[in-house]
Amino acid sequence: MKNTIRVDRAIKNITQAKLAELVQVSRQTINAIELGKYIPSTVLALKIAQVFEKKVDDVFQLEEKDLS
Amino acid sequence: MKLQYLFPNRFKKIGWIILIPSVVLGVYWLIEHPEPDFLDVTIPPFLIEESFLNSAKDNLLNEVIGLLLIISSFLVAFSKEKLEDEFINKIRLDSLVWATYFNYTILALSIIFIYNSGFLNIMAINLFTILIFFIIRFNWVLYKMKRS
Numbered sequence: 001m002k003n004t005i006r007v008d009r010a011i012k013n014i015t016q017a018k019l020a021e022l023v024q025v026s027r028q029t030i031n032a033i034e035l036g037k038y039i040p041s042t043v044l045a046l047k048i049a050q051v052f053e054k055k056v057d058d059v060f061q062l063e064e065k066d067l068s
Numbered sequence: 069m070k071l072q073y074l075f076p077n078r079f080k081k082i083g084w085i086i087l088i089p090s091v092v093l094g095v096y097w098l099i100e101h102p103e104p105d106f107l108d109v110t111i112p113p114f115l116i117e118e119s120f121l122n123s124a125k126d127n128l129l130n131e132v133i134g135l136l137l138i139i140s141s142f143l144v145a146f147s148k149e150k151l152e153d154e155f156i157n158k159i160r161l162d163s164l165v166w167a168t169y170f171n172y173t174i175l176a177l178s179i180i181f182i183y184n185s186g187f188l189n190i191m192a193i194n195l196f197t198i199l200i201f202f203i204i205r206f207n208w209v210l211y212k213m214k215r216s
Binding site: 024025026028029031032038041044055068 | 153154155156158173213214216
């Protein structure tokens, strides 16, 4: 699964730490999600999308390898 | 989803304060088998499986060390992090699986290669190592994560 968090953060001009605070996780968790090392739970994905005022599938998208 | 059965964060520090001296004492006990007089007791007959006497003398030091090790390693292993989020939960579970594999691999190798009193020592140590391996692996991954 890939995501556009890094871009969305840049548009909103917020840091990893600020986003982490807004969705009540650690900064490392946001970093791991951005790097594709961690797939967030549905609840966390929804919260992140809410911060960017987007739908969850505008922020998170399936990749080829998820479908095989 | 949040993991249940975790202690509050403040217990972690208490755990470390007990764990470190307990490990040192445990290693010392394995090497020297000290038996301080004030911990000598008589074991009541109903706790002894088979004995020529109705009661038996025992030194409680190894019991005390064992209990301290169990309690303190549980506190260190299963106290929440300051911010225990779902990613940390995942690392926690991964580390527990990893520690289980690692612990029993070592035990299996010991069964094959180590015999007699050496194996008894390994068994005594193995009672506590699964949590110790978990603590090392979990904190190592957290440390690497925090640096990235």
